[in-house]
Amino acid sequence: MLKAIELSKTYKSGTDEYRALNGVSVEIADDDCLAIVGKSGSGKSTLMHLLACLDAPTEGRITFDGEDVTTFSNHRLNRFRNEKFGFIFQQFYLNGRDSVIENVVLPLKIRGIGAAERRDKGLEYLRAVGLADKAQKAAKDLSGGEKQRVCIARALAGEPKIIFADEPTGNLDSVTGGMVEETLFRLNREQGIALVIVTHDDELAAKCARRIELRDGEVVAAR
Ligand SMILES: Nc1ncnc2c1ncn2[C@@H]1O[C@H](COP(=O)(O)OP(=O)(O)OP(=O)(O)O)[C@@H](O)[C@H]1O
Ligand SMILES: [Mg+2]
Numbered sequence: 607m608l609k610a611i612e613l614s615k616t617y618k619s620g621t622d623e624y625r626a627l628n629g630v631s632v633e634i635a636d637d638d639c640l641a642i643v644g645k646s647g648s649g650k651s652t653l654m655h656l657l658a659c660l661d662a663p664t665e666g667r668i669t670f671d672g673e674d675v676t677t678f679s680n681h682r683l684n685r686f687r688n689e690k691f692g693f694i695f696q697q698f699y700l701n702g703r704d705s706v707i708e709n710v711v712l713p714l715k716i717r718g719i720g721a722a723e724r725r726d727k728g729l730e731y732l733r734a735v736g737l738a739d740k741a742q743k744a745a746k747d748l749s750g751g752e753k754q755r756v757c758i759a760r761a762l763a764g765e766p767k768i769i770f771a772d773e774p775t776g777n778l779d780s781v782t783g784g785m786v787e788e789t790l791f792r793l794n795r796e797q798g799i800a801l802v803i804v805t806h807d808d809e810l811a812a813k814c815a816r817r818i819e820l821r822d823g824e825v826v827a828a829r
Contacts, residue, residue, distance in 0.1 A: 607767060607800065608634040608657065613666035615652050615823075626652045627823040629666075634768060637798040639791070641811035644820035650804045651772055653820065657802060658770045659687050688713065692761025692799075694771040694790075698753045702746030706756055707732065709745050713764040731759040735789050751782030758789055768800040769793070775810065787813065 615627040627649045634640060634657070642650045655661040659668065659675055668675045670690065678686060700709050711719075711728040719727075732738045735755040740748060745756060754774060761769050771790065775783030787810060794801045803814060811817045819827040 607636050607638075607671060608632075609669045610657055611667045611669075613653070613656050613663045613668070615649075615656060615661070616664045625823060627656070627663075630820070630823070630825055632657065632818065632825075634800055634802060636767075636800060637794065638800040638802075639794050639815040640800075640802050641814035641817040642802065642804045642820065643806070643808070643811045643817055644826075646806075648820040649823040650820055652823075654770055654772055654802060654804050658691055658693065658768075659683055688716065688764060690767045692764050692766035692769040694754070694757050694761055694769060694774045696773040696776045698750075698757055700745040700753055700756060700760075702744065704745060705742050706737065706745050706748065707741040709756055710759045710763055712760060727763060728759075731762045732756075734762060734793070735759045736785075749782065750778050751785055754778060754782075754786045755789055758786070758793075762793070762799075766799060768802060770802045770804075772804045773806070774803065775805075775807065 610630065610632045613627055613630045614625065617624045617626055630653060642653060644650050656663050662676065675686065707728040710731055711724040714724045714727060729738055729741060732741055735758050737752060737755055737759065740752065745753065748756065774790065775786050778786060790801055791813065793799050803810065805811055817829055818825050
């Protein structure tokens with residue numbers, strides 16, 4: 607589905623240049639489950655941002671179902687990303703004062719879907735992450751693990767082909783993190799949504815079907 611060919615990324619600030627990624631190729635199949643591991647600063651988040659088309663590579667190409675994404679206009683790229691990808695980050699990026707369900711249905715609102723359908727679908731996605739009973743609570747009043755599961759429900763609302771998760775359990779204790787992991791893996795198994803998980807956590811990586819390890823911006827191991 608997604609193919610990245612010889613990706614490199616050089617960050618420039620003033621006269622300083624830093625090559626964070628150097629010639630990395632990755633393929634993500636339809637119901638893949640891929641962990642990206644490596645030490646801090648090895649280029650994991652950089653690679654994920656490129657794969658998710660949140661940032662453009664300095665060199666290399668990314669194709670999705672055979673189409674070269676790097677040639678898309680900004681407008682087309684934004685639409686493509688909203689349609690195909692879901693995101694989960696270490697920070698939750700929820701609107702704390704809004705209710706849980708309002709946060710979840712935001713992608714549907716952006717797509718112009720009406721209030722009644724938004725409500726039904728929002729509840730369905732909250733059920734999928736075990737939080738239907740918290741729909742009307744303010745998002746800020748949830749626990750960390752619950753907030754992260756709201757983020758997963760919001761990602762689901764976009765009906766993504768791939769969910770990209772950057773340290774999704776990094777801010778959670780092990781029990782809560784385990785619930786978040788279980789939710790992600792279940793969606794991968796039952797709905798065939800591909801997962802790309804960036805993590806420091808070897809145990810989490812071991813639960814993924816495949817892993818690539820980065821060191822200094824290069825792939826040093828893959829399985
Ligand atoms: N916007 C930026 N401008 C300049 N340098 C950057 C930028 N983003 C990342 N870098 C540098 O690129 C390298 C790789 O960063 P990246 O965030 O991909 O690492 P990481 O593997 O995700 O690390 P961590 O595990 O700490 O999140 C680091 O040395 C970082 O300082
Ligand atoms: Mg990172």
